[in-house]
Amino acid sequence: DAGVIQSPRHEVTEMGQEVTLRCKPISGHNSLFWYRQTMMRGLELLIYFNNNVPIDDSGMPEDRFSAKMPNASFSTLKIQPSEPRDSAVYFCASSLGAGPADTQYFGPGTRLTVL
Amino acid sequence: GQQLNQSPQSMFIQEGEDVSMNCTSSSIFNTWLWYKQDPGEGPVLLIALYKAGELTSNGRLTAQFGITRKDSFLNISASIPSDVGIYFCASRDYKLSFGAGTTVTVRA
Numbered sequence: 001d002a003g004v005i006q007s008p009r010h011e012v013t014e015m016g017q018e019v020t021l022r023c024k025p026i027s028g029h030n031s032l033f034w035y036r037q038t039m040m041r042g043l044e045l046l047i048y049f050n051n052n053v054p055i056d057d058s059g060m061p062e063d064r065f066s067a068k069m070p071n072a073s074f075s076t077l078k079i080q081p082s083e084p085r086d087s088a089v090y091f092c093a094s095s096l097g098a099g100p101a102d103t104q105y106f107g108p109g110t111r112l113t114v115l
Numbered sequence: 116g117q118q119l120n121q122s123p124q125s126m127f128i129q130e131g132e133d134v135s136m137n138c139t140s141s142s143i144f145n146t147w148l149w150y151k152q153d154p155g156e157g158p159v160l161l162i163a164l165y166k167a168g169e170l171t172s173n174g175r176l177t178a179q180f181g182i183t184r185k186d187s188f189l190n191i192s193a194s195i196p197s198d199v200g201i202y203f204c205a206s207r208d209y210k211l212s213f214g215a216g217t218t219v220t221v222r223a
Contacts, residue, residue: 004157033211042215043211045212091158103163106156107157108156109155109156
């Protein structure tokens with residue numbers, strides 16, 4: 001079975017440009033999570049969807065960040081305009097449900113560099 | 116989010132040695148999770164703990180859920196080169212909160 005698929009794996013862009021990160025969760029999973037990993041802040045949750053509906057976006061840094069999940073098999077995280085401090089590895093994860101016993105499976109991540 | 120304090124921050128170990136790392140918090144948790152992240156990959160769940168005092172093994176890995184529900188430890192026995200990576204403790208209600216990680220480097 002395919003795991004969580006993320007694209008692109010690497011993205012280098014210039015400050016001010018729009019960046020779109022993509023995620024395909026594991027088929028049949030109802031919950032999807034976007035995380036960001038930096039040296040300074042570690043792994044932090046940005047937003048969480050359940051059944052395609054955003055449930056908690058309290059981790060989204062600011063209005064420049066937006067996330068959508070138009071259907072059960074696709075989600076995007078968009079940064080517009082991008083800034084150098086957005087440079088990080090962005091992970092998407094999915095799980096069957098959102099309960100404590102539902103294992104979250106992580107994708108390989110997108111390494112974003114904003115120059 | 117919840118503050119999880121992981122130690123040590125990093126360790127160099129000799130192949131064949133046993134390794135121990137731990138995670139503490141000022142808050143009580145109902146779930147403790149241990150993840151491993153290999154270079155260039157996302158974290159992978161190693162062990163999940165759901166009950167205070169629970170001791171769970173997964174191959175050479177053993178983890179325990181502290182009786183106070185505020186701590187957990189992870190042991191790796193007889194370390195091998197592929198144990199290299201970053202180990203994270205995490206807690207969750209519906210979302211995961213991660214510790215800062217323990218970076219393990221194995222000397223062959």
